[in-house]
Amino acid sequence: MRHLTILIIAGLVVAAPIVGLADSVETDTGYDPYDVYAEYPDDLTPRDEIGYRKGERLEIKVVRIGWADVEVKTAEGFRAMRDAAAADGVLLWIYSGFRSHERQKLLYEAWREGWGNKAARPGHSNHQSGRALDIYLGDPGIREWLEKNAKKFGFKRTVPGEPWHWEYTKPPKKKAKKPKAKRARAKG
Numbered sequence: 308m309r310h311l312t313i314l315i316i317a318g319l320v321v322a323a324p325i326v327g328l329a330d331s332v333e334t335d336t337g338y339d340p341y342d343v344y345a346e347y348p349d350d351l352t353p354r355d356e357i358g359y360r361k362g363e364r365l366e367i368k369v370v371r372i373g374w375a376d377v378e379v380k381t382a383e384g385f386r387a388m389r390d391a392a393a394a395d396g397v398l399l400w401i402y403s404g405f406r407s408h409e410r411q412k413l414l415y416e417a418w419r420e421g422w423g424n425k426a427a428r429p430g431h432s433n434h435q436s437g438r439a440l441d442i443y444l445g446d447p448g449i450r451e452w453l454e455k456n457a458k459k460f461g462f463k464r465t466v467p468g469e470p471w472h473w474e475y476t477k478p479p480k481k482k483a484k485k486p487k488a489k490r491a492r493a494k495g
């Protein structure tokens with residue numbers, strides 16, 4: 308019996324990294340999101356940063372969510388989304404948000420030299436606008452929750468093949484249906 312237990316444990320230890328491979332390497336950070344939030348509470352004091360969008364330099368404001376820097380409006384959207392997810396028992400954690408130009412350069416060079424993940428040209432990563440978030444998908448249900456609900460909070464998947472990469476676009480406007488309202492007024 309004891310041997311069996313040891314075998315099962317040994318099996319799990321060996322199997323864990325193999326199972327992990329089925330997920331993206333990028334999502335397998337080895338951190339427990341619950342610990343990270345306890346250790347890195349949000350800091351909502353806006354700070355000035357230089358961002359980029361489509362090669363154009365922008366002045367942006369970022370706040371800190373967990374350990375990631377995130378553009379302010381994006382952070383608002385994310386916090387609302389995170390609350391809704393938490394109410395459904397799903398914890399959302401950003402492991403990569405805003406990237407500085409320097410950081411993007413390093414990532415790009417690493418990729419070009421053949422030892423880093425694929426990275427966009429400096430100035431052209433949507434992470435440089437502060438509006439792109441890589442969200443941890445390592446626990447069951449997170450990906451499904453996002454696919455079902457993220458658009459209500461203004462988040463869209465924008466990179467095919469990267470289910471963890473979500474970008475903030477303005478939340479959808481409430482359908483005001485102007486023509487109808489006018490007609491109703493005319494009637495009344």
Ligand SMILES: [Zn+2]
Pocket residue numbers: 434439440441471472473
């Ligand atoms: Zn990303």
